[in-house]
Amino acid sequence: YINFEVQGGVDGLHVSLVYLGNASEFSVADQRNLIGLTAEVLQRHHELRGVVGGTQVFENDNGNYWVANVAVEGLAALQSDLVQAYKSAGLPVDETHQFVPHMTPAKLNGTEPPAVEFAPTSIYMGRITVAIAGLNFDLPLPELDSDEREALGWDKPLVEWDDEKRTPYIPIVKSLDEKRFTLAPVYVPMTKDAHGDWATADDL
Numbered sequence: 001y002i003n004f005e006v007q008g009g010v011d012g013l014h015v016s017l018v019y020l021g022n023a024s025e026f027s028v029a030d031q032r033n034l035i036g037l038t039a040e041v042l043q044r045h046h047e048l049r050g051v052v053g054g055t056q057v058f059e060n061d062n063g064n065y066w067v068a069n070v071a072v073e074g075l076a077a078l079q080s081d082l083v084q085a086y087k088s089a090g091l092p093v094d095e096t097h098q099f100v101p102h103m104t105p106a107k108l109n110g111t112e113p114p115a116v117e118f119a120p121t122s123i124y125m126g127r128i129t130v131a132i133a134g135l136n137f138d139l140p141l142p143e144l145d146s147d148e149r150e151a152l153g154w155d156k157p158l159v160e161w162d163d164e165k166r167t168p169y170i171p172i173v174k175s176l177d178e179k180r181f182t183l184a185p186v187y188v189p190m191t192k193d194a195h196g197d198w199a200t201a202d203d204l
Helices: 028-042 075-088 146-151
Strands: 001-008 010-014 048-060 064-072 100-109 121-130 135-140 171-177 180-186
Touching: 001 075, 010 100, 028 075, 028 121, 028 135, 064 180, 075 135
Parallel strands: none
Antiparallel strands: 001 010, 001 121, 048 064, 048 121, 064 100, 121 135, 171 180
């Protein structure tokens, strides 16, 4: 998946790009090959930016998920390049679902999605993380130089910032059953939030 930073300081959110099944089916050689292939593909691409905003519900056999929409130019091409490289190498790419860029704040567990909307927010994507059985291997996307950024229009904001209408924070769902959530750049377990609510790591 790609980790990204949201204007305002939110970190640790991600967009899943390719699912490769159970890590127990990968030998050490397969894992090394996966990391090497990913690094090789990244050299054909560059850092990305786009917008996260709006929500929808994804339904699948494992339950329903509340997701935020992600629109990033160049992301679909990167994802497709990775898939082709992995398949050519004989790695087990899971193509059960069509690739739809999104991030997932919460699994709904039979409840209705919270009445919270993601205001359009600019995002920057600068690295790929290969996640294998709890181990994360971060691989950077090549950076653009100043001329390349200007040619792509990166000198202009994707989202006009309006403090009265938009928030730099992402809603962090604490309990869908109780319809409790908070807005925070980071959420710290085992502490009280601005509303005086206490939450454990398991709650989060």
